[in-house]
Amino acid sequence: MVLAAGRLEGPWQRAVHSFKYLPRPQLAAALARPLEAAVLESGLALSALAWVPLHPSRERERGFNQSERLARVLARSLGVPLCGGLRRVRPTAPQVGLSQAVRRANVAGAFRWQGPAPPPGLGLVDDVLTTGATLQAAEAALAAAGGRLGAVLVLAVRGEGRPWWRKLCPTRPLQALGKTAPAS
Secondary structure, three states: OEEEEEEOOHHHHHHHHHHHHOOOHHHHHHHHHHHHHHHHHHOOOOOEEEEOOOOHHHHHHHOOOHHHHHHHHHHHHHOOOEOOOEEEOOOOOOOOOOOHHHHHHHHOOOEEEOOOOOOOOEEEEEEEEOOOHHHHHHHHHHHHOOOOEEEEEEEEEOOOOOHHHHHHOOOOOHHHHOOOOOOO
């Protein structure tokens, strides 16, 4: 299941991009609120949250991991533990501007779960879901460690109607997955 706080467009896109690229890590709490509301409204029971990791060199460049910041805020507000076992084990090129096939190849094998087995019902937090390539690579790492992804939680989704969307959410339109992001 995928839960999104909104579509990657308009003021919501500007807010997400400000958070990630300017960078403004302090926006995590405000941006997480609509995603928290979507989780609560869905009735989804999550045992724990993990985040999509950056490679250590990229995290040093940026100064923070936006997905980790969101996961920390959400874990606290939802009252679930945070699991830091997912690791990016090799650097990857930025995904922006890459085709779906190139994105998939870029992140294939880039993740590994380290430590105790991932808990069942794990929610994976990321900022944006575009083609699903990162999600698929992270999910493969969880499966290799004996885990199973319970849900993906993202601030924004791009590309409704693309093949990944129909595969992940065959019976649920985007509108059912989360509220439209608030206007700023």
